[in-house]
Amino acid sequence: MGILDRIREVVEGLTVHGQSTAILKVKAQIDNLFMIITVGDMLGVPILPPYYSLRLLPYVFPNIQNWKRYMLRERDFTDLVT
């Protein structure tokens, strides 16, 4: 990686990276709502999967492990600092 690429990445970290992470969290909140409605029973949420959830299952399947890990992760007030 050249010196200009490194400088570009440092500037990206200084300016944009925090914003990207915040946007990912906002997107995750919206996605989570959809996932809870469709496959919430996988987290123990007592929602009986409707017919359409089963039809959508092949499409959400690749993300299920990551999603479960995100939803069930321990959270703390010191996570709110950043």
Next chain:
Amino acid sequence: MLNTPAPYILLGLVLYFLTYRFYARWIDKKIWETDPNRPTPSRLYFDGVEYFPVSKYVLFGYQFKSVAALGPIVGPLTGVLFFGWVPALLWVIFGNMFIGWAQDYSAMMMSVRNEGRSMGPITYKLLGDRARKILLMYLIFYLIIITAVFEWVIIDVLNRVPGTFTAVLFVLFGGIVFGQLIFRMRMDVLLATLVALLIVLVGYFTVALIPATQWPTTNFLDSPEFFTQYGFNPKLTYPGTLTLMFWLLVLSILYYIAATTPMPKFLLPTVYVGYLPSIIALVLILLAALVTPITGLTIQQQAIKNLYIDPMANPQGGPIWPILFVTIACGAISGWHSLVSSGLTSKQLEYETDALPVGGGAMLTEGSVALSSIAAIMVLSQPPAGAAAYVQGASLLTTKMLQVPEIYMNILYGIFVVVMGLITSMLFVRVFRLIMAELFEDSPLGNKYISPIILLIVAGFLAFVGSWTNLWIFFGGTNQLLAGLALLLVAIFLASVKKPAWYTLIPGGFMAITTLAALAWETYVYLLYALQNKPIGVQAAAAKLYGGAVVQISNFLSAAFGALLFVLGAVMAYYLFTGFAKYRQKQ
């Protein structure tokens, strides 16, 4: 040559480099034994939202942005004014060399080795629930103090560098426009950035070239007669004035919007646009400090001043130990950094070996910001009190280097200080709101629209009536105590995994004892003046305007905060020392 700042700044930079190259690398290899092949939480717990690997260069920039605020700017200049440039320089250099980088790096590594958990869960795991709750209470009061002091520093620059507010308005406007262009109009980031930068430049040159836009002027809402009647300097910022109240209201509105709107709409685009000119300002001042033998600027400040300041003679100071070590916080060491290191950065570290350049490297780079702040104050013969001194010194250094009219650099560094302060203080109010929502879920205190108001009222009152230097020392005390506690927590973790812990235990113990002493001293000063119903320094202006009782209430409140923070900090330190002894015994 030796009578210019350059050799001392260069010495600091060289020592930082050697620290990174030898001492830090040795700790990284021999104690933590980092392994680039060992999976980090970003890979093990990948979720695409918070846990995902990021390049170390991006993380370095992000870590630096998150930790560098007003601390490395205001702290060093205050330290120089209190005790002389030699003690200040020595603490910035050696503090960072042996303690500062070690805290940032170690907190990050501790989090990486604990599944990316932040300080709260790690405290819970090592010390139990009671320690975690004490940490939470400590953080709440810490946020109040830090918001109050940042408000004062920002207002001091807005008040004493006319035109800064107009220029900052353009920065905020540029941020809002950038956010709208990106999210609503889906414009390309580079193009939107150019539009935002254009707005910032229009503001900058408008203020620099048109004197009528250099408004509001200093103390514009207060009558000159008030200052002459009581012998106050009309060019300084005083507690209790109408101008101060005006600026507090303006800041409160900004903070409230930042705390209650979604981050991508206001806060983050503003951070993005505000940081672009700040990078230029940072680079310029460091270069300017190094070329002082060519520009001919010499050291004007005393090498060593008072080693002890009697609180009744001058309450805005104290004995060199412990006050120097809390006056200069970020730049030498800062507890806030441990929260940042274990907050998001550790979750996105691609390789374990990236922790050193990201955590340690960012802190040593922040040390260079502190060095440039020392250089800025060194070249002033009669520096004004407060953050405006930094603006004046930085303008002098860079004006001589670039050979441009001073107004351009005045505005640039005015923007720089205000933006650096705003970026972080807007985040404090937001974090306070989120913590209150966690603690008081079902109560109005946890309501997202009510809790920021609580913070803004309490912090605003302290800033409105308080003595800023004493507030700054309070902030330093609480911040540095958090650093000491973080270092001791790392020592416990290292003991629990049977690794040597001396390199964090000794600094952690030193910081805990020093900061508890500083908090005790400051509480004593506030109580002394409250009991005698005397204003501290600049509080005299508030006393003249509203009577001594208001000032007395403020000082009693500050003393109460200090006592509470001392108790919470002492209890945490006790848990940490006994926890370490327990894990050490198990070995």
